[in-house]
Every structure is written in structure tokens, then in C-alpha cells.
Amino acid sequence: MKSFLKSPMLWVLYARRWAVFLGLVLAGFLSVRAEGFATRFEELKRSLPKSELYRMLYAMPKGGDLHHHAGGCWRMEDLYSVATNRSIVGTNRFYTRIRAGSCNTDTNEWTRFATISAFQWSAMDECRRSEYAALDSLSPAQAREWMNSLRLDAPGEGRDEFFERIWPRLGAVGRDANIAAEMMVRTLQRYGAEGVRYIEAQTIPDLYVAADGSMLNPEEGQRILQRRLSQPDARASGVTLRLQFVVLRFTPNAVQRVEQAYDWVSRHRDTWVGINMAGREDNDKGHPRRFLEVYRKMRRQHSGIGLSIHAGEVDEPNAHMRDTLMLGATRLGHGNNVLTDDDLVLHLRHGVAFVEINLVSNLLLEYVGDYSQHHFAEMLRLGVPCGLSTDDSGMWDSGMTDEYLTAVSEFNLTWDELVRCGRNSLQWSFLEEPAKARLLAEYDRDIRAFEQRFGGDDVPSKLQAVKPVAYGFARRRWGIAY
């Protein structure tokens, strides 16, 4: 024994054996507990009313939101208070159209609540000016209408309302860098409260307009964003943010924009991690093959820039998803028509790409009439890497918990499947190492803590301690309001 204690080599061997043994015991213990919680989760799914299930899922750790349009995920109540707060917007002021047609110009009713900056308003003639009201002078009822005009919350509103009206209505408030920075922080706080730990937001750097109407230098926009994101309340959200440069695929200069995106991301890698292409796929000017050469060219020059592209957000069967894989994407946004391409399904089962699932979006934009037509469960259960994301939660009036509750109630997801979705959404993110490894370790830790919390006794009082925030989508779909 004495000689053993003196031999460092034997110490190492002995310690290693114990570590392996303890590791096996621990792994066994955890798998028993996880299995135990999986059974408990099935019981809870059956017994809890929807509002209590929502409450529990609100508290669940959720990993990342990998399909997230920056302006589309803003909460409109927050946006109204931010855009009318002079300490945030500085000298910028906004006017919104409260009446259309009185001057015999631009009589489209939908342009009601299109919002412009003071410099645009000042350049109008008196009649047109009278159709607008200062955003901060709206009555509470008008302010409510303004917010509602920016979300899909009424029967009959669908794809055209979203693409052709809501985004243009956002107008000048979406192009103010101070508003964007503040809204980014509010979004991190909102998502952080429901257990999201990572967001990869789609936006562009050369979007911002100064109060006098001049284009803001993108570097200055970036500085405004960084300054706000480095403040303590942003950090306290517990959410890590990275950005993707999104190219509007059907525009005439889209190929050139891809080159600009690579250039920008390669020079701002601390925040920008990838490139996306978005925009209506039913506009055939944006078909994927148009971009094959430019992505090949860019790969000759750049390394390590993530590529996630909208694909299969269409009604008809087509080759967009497989063509998008040809472009080099490792992540596909939506993938609604995946099951119409047998070979593609076989490819995806080998884990070549991650499918970003957006359940609420696909229903509201009518890519599915109901969830029996949705490909999510088929993908997940065939072993295709997928995860849940929110797309444009502010415009849906929803949050990440709505995606989780939809997944559980429409596809009967098991605990293991839900956890897999969350873990995948970190694993397939474009976040750099070692930050990604840290978030994955924290996710595993938080899931274990969650299992312990709700796997024990007295679930009702633990549920009461959760203070969820539910929005209009949950109220309209499930009657949930707290």
C-alpha cells in the first residue's frame, strides 16, 4: 500500500478507474431519472389543462431560436412605447397615416397606419400631411389599432397581409437604429423569460436612416447596437445574440447582395455569424439556382460563414429544398414541401442539414390548413435534425412557448423529443466555440434541474410559482390568458 501511494502512475490509473465507475453510476442514475420524468411528462400532458401545460412549458429551458426575423419578432406594445419615447428616439419623430384617400393620392386603404419619419412628413403638401398623426399623439384606441395593424390577429389575414402590408407598414420605425437596438434588448428579455438562451436574428446592417433622412453609416448602426447590447439589462436577459445578414432573394441586385453579405459578415465576426435568403418563394425571381455561382465564388474566398436559407416555404412541390442544399446551406428554413421529394428525405435522414420548423408561422400564413398537413413529426421521427423557432413572433402575437405547446398538442411530442429539439437548436447554431459548448452544457444542466423540479412532489404549487406571459395567439387558439 505504501509503495502504491508513492507511485504517481498507479494513482492515475486507480483514479481513472474510479472516475469511469462513478461516471457509469451517474449516467445510469440520470437516465433512470430522465426516463422517470418522461413518464411523468406523459401523465402531465394527459392531466393538465392547456393553460397549466403552457405554464410548465413556459418554464422549460428551450435552447435557441434559429429562425428569427429581427423586426418581425418585436412585441408591438413595446414598439409603440419605444418609438414614442423621446429619450430613445432623440430628435426623430414619427407620423402614421390615420386616414387615406382625402387628397386623391394613394387611396389604398391598407396604407392606413403606414408610419413615416418627420423628414418625410415635412416634405408633403398640407393635404397629405393632414392624413397623418404624430405617433405619440394617438388616442389609446388608435394606438391599439396601430399595434394590431402590425400583426396577423384577425380572420382572413394571411400571406398577403403579412408580406405586402404589415412589413411595409412598419416603415420608418424599423429603420431607426436606436429603436432597433432597444427593441433587440426587449426581445432578448422577453425570450429569456421563457427559457430561450440563444437567438440568431436575421437583419441587415445597411438599413438605418438618421433623423435628417440621410443613410446612417452601417458601422455607426453597428456601434449603436453594440452599445445598447452591452448594457447590464441586456446582459441580464441571459440570452446570447448573434446576427445573420439576410438577402431578399427576388430583388434585382440579390446576387450582388450575397457578395456584400459575405464581405460584411467576414469583417464583423464577433456578432455576425451567417447569411440567409428570405422573401416570398412564390416569386420565381428568387429561385435558388440563380445563386449557385455566387455561393461557389464566395466559398473560394471565405471560410466559416454559416448558411441558412429559407426553402420550401411554398405550397407546390418543387426542387427548392434540394437546390438550396446545392447552394451549401446547412440549415433550411421551413421545409414545408419536403415530403414531396423522396430522395431529399433520404438525404436529410443522414443529418446533412437542420430544418428550422416554424409551426405558428406556417399555420397563420396558410402553408398548412391544419397541422395534419405539417411535415414536422415525420421529419423529427425519421431522425432529420430539426428544432422549433418563432420566425416573426411579434407579428404572430406569440412567443416560443406557443411553438412548444403546438408541438406537444398537435404532434404528441414526448419529453425526449422536446429536449432533442432544444438541444438541436444550439448544436446547429452558427455560434462560435467555445461559446456553443458552454450553452450546450448549460442547457443540459438546466434540463436536469427542470426534471428535478417537476419530477418531484407538489407539481401544482411549483406550477403556480411560474409566472408566464401569454399573448394574443395563445388567447385566440387555446383561450389562454393569465
Ligand SMILES: [Zn+2]
Ligand atoms: Zn423566415
